[in-house]
Amino acid sequence: xxxxxxxxxxEDEFLEEVHSVDFWFHAVDGYLRDRTxxxxxxxxxxxxxxxxxxxxxxxxxNYCIGExxxxxxxxxxxxxxxxxxxxxxxxxxxxxxxxxLEVFLRRLRDLGVEDPESxxxxxxxxxxxxxxxxLMELVAGHDWDAAVFAQNVVLETMEYTAFRAHMSTADPxxxxxxxxxxxxxxxxxxxxxxxLGRRLMAMPEKRQRLAEIRRELxxxxxxxxxxxxxxxxxxxxxxxxxxxxxxxxxxxLGLT
Amino acid sequence: xADFLSQYSIQRWLxxxxxxxxxxxxxxxxxxxxxxxxxxDNELLREExxxxxxxxxxxERCALAASSGLVNAAPDFPSKRFLATQTLDEARxxxxxxxxxxxxxxxxxxxxxxxxxxxxxxxxxxxEVLLEKVSDGDFIAGVVGQNIVLEGMAFSxxxxxxxxxKQGNPKFAETLSGTIADERRHVGFGENRIGSLIREHPExxxxxxxxxxxxxxxxxxxxxxxxxxxxxxxEETRAIAVAEGAEADTAEWHGTDLASASxxxxxxxxxxxxxxxxxxxxxxxxxxxxxxxxxx
Numbered sequence: 001x002x003x004x005x006x007x008x009x010x011e012d013e014f015l016e017e018v019h020s021v022d023f024w025f026h027a028v029d030g031y032l033r034d035r036t037x038x039x040x041x042x043x044x045x046x047x048x049x050x051x052x053x054x055x056x057x058x059x060x061x062n063y064c065i066g067e068x069x070x071x072x073x074x075x076x077x078x079x080x081x082x083x084x085x086x087x088x089x090x091x092x093x094x095x096x097x098x099x100x101l102e103v104f105l106r107r108l109r110d111l112g113v114e115d116p117e118s119x120x121x122x123x124x125x126x127x128x129x130x131x132x133x134x135l136m137e138l139v140a141g142h143d144w145d146a147a148v149f150a151q152n153v154v155l156e157t158m159e160y161t162a163f164r165a166h167m168s169t170a171d172p173x174x175x176x177x178x179x180x181x182x183x184x185x186x187x188x189x190x191x192x193x194x195x196l197g198r199r200l201m202a203m204p205e206k207r208q209r210l211a212e213i214r215r216e217l218x219x220x221x222x223x224x225x226x227x228x229x230x231x232x233x234x235x236x237x238x239x240x241x242x243x244x245x246x247x248x249x250x251x252x253l254g255l256t
Numbered sequence: 257x258a259d260f261l262s263q264y265s266i267q268r269w270l271x272x273x274x275x276x277x278x279x280x281x282x283x284x285x286x287x288x289x290x291x292x293x294x295x296x297d298n299e300l301l302r303e304e305x306x307x308x309x310x311x312x313x314x315x316e317r318c319a320l321a322a323s324s325g326l327v328n329a330a331p332d333f334p335s336k337r338f339l340a341t342q343t344l345d346e347a348r349x350x351x352x353x354x355x356x357x358x359x360x361x362x363x364x365x366x367x368x369x370x371x372x373x374x375x376x377x378x379x380x381x382x383x384e385v386l387l388e389k390v391s392d393g394d395f396i397a398g399v400v401g402q403n404i405v406l407e408g409m410a411f412s413x414x415x416x417x418x419x420x421x422k423q424g425n426p427k428f429a430e431t432l433s434g435t436i437a438d439e440r441r442h443v444g445f446g447e448n449r450i451g452s453l454i455r456e457h458p459e460x461x462x463x464x465x466x467x468x469x470x471x472x473x474x475x476x477x478x479x480x481x482x483x484x485x486x487x488x489x490x491e492e493t494r495a496i497a498v499a500e501g502a503e504a505d506t507a508e509w510h511g512t513d514l515a516s517a518s519x520x521x522x523x524x525x526x527x528x529x530x531x532x533x534x535x536x537x538x539x540x541x542x543x544x545x546x547x548x549x550x551x552x
Contacts, residue, residue, distance in 0.1 A: 022282060076324075088347045099267075117333070
C-alpha cells in the first residue's frame, strides 16, 4: 500500500487533515512514544562540569522564556483565529508549547535547579523578554496576521535556529530533549508559512505591515542571540552565526 | 497542591489519553464504525441527531474558548500546563462533534448556518456568561464556570447520550465514552485547584456563586427546550429509533429507563443529576449552590 501523502489532497481536504487533532496524535506518536519528559527511557549520561552546567542552565532558562511566550501567545490566538482549522491547529500547538516548557523545566531540575522560576527571572535576557511582551501585545490587540507572523514565523524560526545549532553541540541528554522539540517547531513553522502565504496571496497589501513587524522583531532576536552567547562566554571567532542563519531562514520564507 | 498538580503533566496526559484510551481510534471511535443507516436515511432521525450534535459543538466551542482563554490568566505553570491539555481535549471534542455533523450529511459550506439554525439560544447565553468571565481574566470564576458548571453539565449529558446510544449507535457511544473520560479529568482539576484559591480569596464567593446561578438558569432553560419544546419530534424520533433498532430497548440511567421515559421524566432525571453533582462539587470547593429562578 502506498504511504499517505497529505500534499496529494486538495486545499480544503489538506487543512481538514493536517490541522486535525487526529493528525497531531499520529505525528507526535512517531517521536514521543518511547520517551519520558523528552528523554529516552533508561538512557544514562555523564554529569557536566560546573562551567558547562551553568551555561546550560542559562540557556535553558531563556528557552523557557521563549516557550512561555509561545504557550501564552498560541492559547491567546485561538479566540481570534479566523477559522476552525486554525483554532484546532493552535490547540495542538498549545499542548506542544506546554510540553516544551515542561521538558526544559524538568531538565533544569535534573541539573539541580530547585526553583526554576526564580532562576529564570535572574537569568532572563532582557531582549527576549521584550520580544515576549511585544508578541503578547499583538495577541491582545487581536492582530491575527502580525501575531501569527511574530509567533509562528519569527519566534519559531528563532527557536528552530537556536535549538538545531545547540543540538549539534549539546550533551546527549539535552540533545534528546531538543530533538523532540525541534520536530514540533517544524510543524508550527509550517502552519505560519502556510496560513500567511495564503493570506498574502489574497491580500498582498499586508506584506508591508509584516515587513515593519519583522524589522522591529529582528533587532530583538539578533540582540538576544548576541547577548546570550556573550553571557555564555563563547569565543566570538568560534561562535555559530545564529543571527545569519535566522535571517537567511526568514528571508527564504518570502513573506516580507 | 504541588503533588496533585503533578498528576496533570503533559507526559501523563500523553500516556493516558492519545497513547491510552484513544489509541487506535479515528476521530474518537473505532475506524470500522459508522453512523447507522437509519440515522442517516430517516430525515426525522437525521434532523434530531443534527440538532443534538449542534448543541454539543456549541458547548465544546465554548469550552475550547474558555480553556485556551484561561491559560494566560492561570497563576502558576502547573495550572497553565493542565489548561493546555484541556485546550487540546476540547479542540478534539469540537473536531469529533463537527465530524459527526459531516457524517450526518451536513456539508462543510453549510456548517456555520446549520449551527445557527439549530443552536438553542439559551445555550448561547450560558456560554456568554462564562466567556465574559474568561475575557475579564477572572481565573477563579472562569475555572468554576468551565470546570465545575460547564464540564459538570457536559459530563452528565454525555453519559445520558451514551446510555441511549450504546445499543443502537456504537460509533456515537464510543465517541462519547472518550469524551466522558476527558471530562472526568477536567472536573477533577477544577475541584482540586479552585478549592485552595477560594480559601485564599473568600471575598470572591458571592460573585462566583452569582455566575453559577446564572449559568444554571440558562442550562435548565436549554434542557427544558430540548425535551419539551420539540416533544412531538422527540417522541416520534424515539419510536422510529426503537422500532428500527437504532436506540436501546432499555437504557437504564440513574434509575430511569431512557428508552421508555417521557420527555418530562428525561428532563427531570438529567436536571436532578446535574444539579446534584453541582451541589456536591461546589460544596467540596467551599461554595454554596445557588438555585436559579425556574425557567418559564
